[in-house]
Amino acid sequence: MSVTFEEIRLSLPHIEVAAHLYGPEDGQPVIALHGWLDNAATFSRLAPLLEGVRIVALDLPGHGHSDHRPLGAAYNIWDYAHDVLQTAEQFGWKRFSLLGHSMGAIVSVLLAGAMPDRVERLALIDGVIPYTGEAETAPQKLGESLQKLLVVDDKRKPVYASFEQAVAARMKGVGAVSHEAAERLAQRGLMPVPGGYTWRTDARLMLPSSMRLTRAHAWAFVHGVACPASLVLAEQGLLTQPAMLELTQALPFVLHRLPGGHHLHLDDQVGAEAVAAVFNPFFAG
Incomplete structure (x- = not known):
């Protein structure tokens, strides 16, 4: 993989x-x-193909080379919106666009809906709203989360004897990816430990959500988006269930259906170029 980026670290006020x-x-x-x-x-793969843009591709807290949240803190999806806003502040960006994949797309919609005056454009890949839950399930969800929190332990993360074993495991993980995509993610996501390699990610990311937005909450954020929004849907992605397809049809966003899986922008060059062909005119618009 040729180096086409600059590696940076940002000292945000909180992390x-x-x-x-x-x-x-x-x-x-x-x-x-x-x-x-x-x-x-x-x-x-995708970022070098996008024209006329200055992209800050974050490792969100708990992922990659970013710090983990302090002990006792949670990884609520809406907290990432604060991380993104503080990143924009570091660069002095009062208006900026968001490019989000999956969970990153969901965070993008939450921030754009909450602070429409700050977000210029939304470019989303196979993600739009979080998994939702209604009020009657909230006590059970919180109880499950608290119980799991009592036993969470970084030492229980899997250890792979070789880099290639970790790559093979990532290929089969959430949102299965190609071998080369898994290699790219693993090169940044693994760290050496006694016995081999394990993931840098915070083990608390695997905990069940303590609370979920209701469907009404999620739609309120969608309708709060005031900027142009373009959503790429992968034909073999995670939004292919009938209920999710029905949801996407009701969105006030421009939809583009492209062949490929959930990581179509990373799996191969053809997929990255197809996504870039959608987003280049969108950002130029």
Whole structure:
């Protein structure tokens, strides 16, 4: 993989995060957000193909080379919106666009819906709203989360004897990926430990959510988005269930259906170029 980015670290007021910088310094400001358990390398194929933009591809807290949240803190999805906003503040960006994949797309919608005056454009890949839960399930969800929190332990993360074993495991993980995509994510996501390699990700990311937004909450954020929004749907992605397809049809966003899996922008060059062909005119618009 050729190096087409600059590696940086940002000391935000509440946490230190790592990121990859792509594109010209005078390009349109874009903050790129990866999916759950992934890292900034998810944009390593796509970002170099996007024109006229200055991309900050974050490792979200608990992922990649960014710090983990302090002990006792949670990984609520809406807290990532604060991380993104503080990143924009570091660069002095009062208006910026968001490029999000999966969980990163969900965070993008939450932030754009909450602070429409700050977000210029939304470029989303196979993600839009979080898994929702209604009020009657909230006590059970909180109880399950608290119980799991009592026993969470970084030592229980899997240890792989070789880099290649870790790559093979990631290929079969959430949102299965190609071998080369898994290699790219693993190169940034693994760290050496006695006995081999394990993931840098915080074990608390595997905990069940303590609370979920209701469907009404989620739609309120969608309808709060005031900027242009373009959503790429992978034909073999995670939004192919009938209920999710029905949901996407009701979105006030421009939809583009492309062949490929959930990581179509990373799995191969053809997929990355197809996504870039959608987003280049969108950002230029």
